[in-house]
Amino acid sequence: MAKELKIKIPDEVTVVGYDNLKEAQTVSPGLTTIHTPLIEMGITGVNRLLQKQAEKNSGYKTTQKIVLPGKIILRESHKYLN
Secondary structure, three states: OOOOOOOOOOOOOOOEEEOOOOHHHHOOOOOEEEEOOHHHHHHHHHHHHHHHHHHHHHOOOOOOOOOOOOEEEOOOOOOOOO
């Protein structure tokens, strides 16, 4: 759509995608994207669910903040700021 509107990527607008889909590499210009650690998210979620089940059985409750790092993959849809 940007092409039809004659908007220049990345000179006039930066476009960023999410989940680092395969298509991000094949479009023109290449799409800058954020890679999310989906496998690690699943493993962590299942482990936390098992912990919560054990807590339920013991009567002991905890809270936990879980942060999994993502990664920005820079491609041509982003104008590098230097």
